[in-house]
Amino acid sequence: MARKFFVGGNFKMNGSVSSVTEIVDNLNKAKLDPNVEVVIAPSALYLLLVREHAKKEIGVAAQNVFDKPNGAFTGEISVQHLKDSGIDWAILGHSERRTILGESDEVVASKTKYATENGVSVIWCCGESLEQREAGKTLEVIANQIAALKAKISDWSKIVIAYEPIWAIGTGKVATTEQAQEVHASIREWLAKNVSQSVADETRILYGGSVSEKNCKDLSQQKDIDGFLVGGASLKPAFVDIINSKL
Numbered sequence: 001m002a003r004k005f006f007v008g009g010n011f012k013m014n015g016s017v018s019s020v021t022e023i024v025d026n027l028n029k030a031k032l033d034p035n036v037e038v039v040i041a042p043s044a045l046y047l048l049l050v051r052e053h054a055k056k057e058i059g060v061a062a063q064n065v066f067d068k069p070n071g072a073f074t075g076e077i078s079v080q081h082l083k084d085s086g087i088d089w090a091i092l093g094h095s096e097r098r099t100i101l102g103e104s105d106e107v108v109a110s111k112t113k114y115a116t117e118n119g120v121s122v123i124w125c126c127g128e129s130l131e132q133r134e135a136g137k138t139l140e141v142i143a144n145q146i147a148a149l150k151a152k153i154s155d156w157s158k159i160v161i162a163y164e165p166i167w168a169i170g171t172g173k174v175a176t177t178e179q180a181q182e183v184h185a186s187i188r189e190w191l192a193k194n195v196s197q198s199v200a201d202e203t204r205i206l207y208g209g210s211v212s213e214k215n216c217k218d219l220s221q222q223k224d225i226d227g228f229l230v231g232g233a234s235l236k237p238a239f240v241d242i243i244n245s246k247l
């Protein structure tokens with residue numbers, strides 16, 4: 001089965017009512033490659049605004065979700081809230097949540113399990129720090145992160161993996177096509193060996209980290225790169241060029 005190219009836009013904690021509305025207006029008007037699945041992730045307060053405003057072909061993702069049903073969990077967002085608001089996706093395990101907010105592999109896996117079992121698809125992120133890369137530990141770090149996920153997940157059909165080397169996020173320092181392809185291929189190999197060949201063949205693996213309209217074409221040609229998770233550039237008109245990188 002061919003993997004549909006996927007481009008996610010992670011707005012992080014950015015934007016305003018007017019700028020987010022403008023981004024959505026631009027996307028609604030743009031000619032987007034119909035062979036690409038597009039999902040945008042505004043901050044929580046703008047989820048409903050974006051869902052109501054964006055054309056239906058554009059998916060919307062939360063940047064986090066809790067692993068419990070509605071209840072006494074002050075400040076959290078539930079899967080039920082997302083479903084009720086027409087939000088079908090969540091980004092989980094982003095390195096900013098892992099490092100700044102202290103989310104462990106297990107917490108991320110538990111949230112991913114709860115979300116996917118309750119009808120919300122997940123863009124699950126992994127990636128190594130510069131120190132880990134320089135110590136030659138990249139593949140080991142990522143294998144450990146995925147192993148923690150595998151320990152909790154049986155249905156992979158609602159998961160898209162995003163490989164985001166921490167040293168490339170927001171730094172303008174993009175991984176080379178070879179570096180990205182090497183990690184993507186190793187993730188696919190890990191899935192084939194430890195989950196199944198069909199999960200390895202069908203799971204989309206995105207690259208994230210300083211993706212721009214300038215570097216997206218080369219990256220998109222790599223055999224195991226099935227799309228992007230874009231931060232900074234998703235707030236700009238150039239996001240359309242990244243979505244259309246295969247054209």
Ligand code: G3P
Nearest residue numbers: 010169170209210231232
């Ligand atoms: O989730 C996307 C991200 O972390 C990459 O951010 O700004 O480097 O594209 P950026």
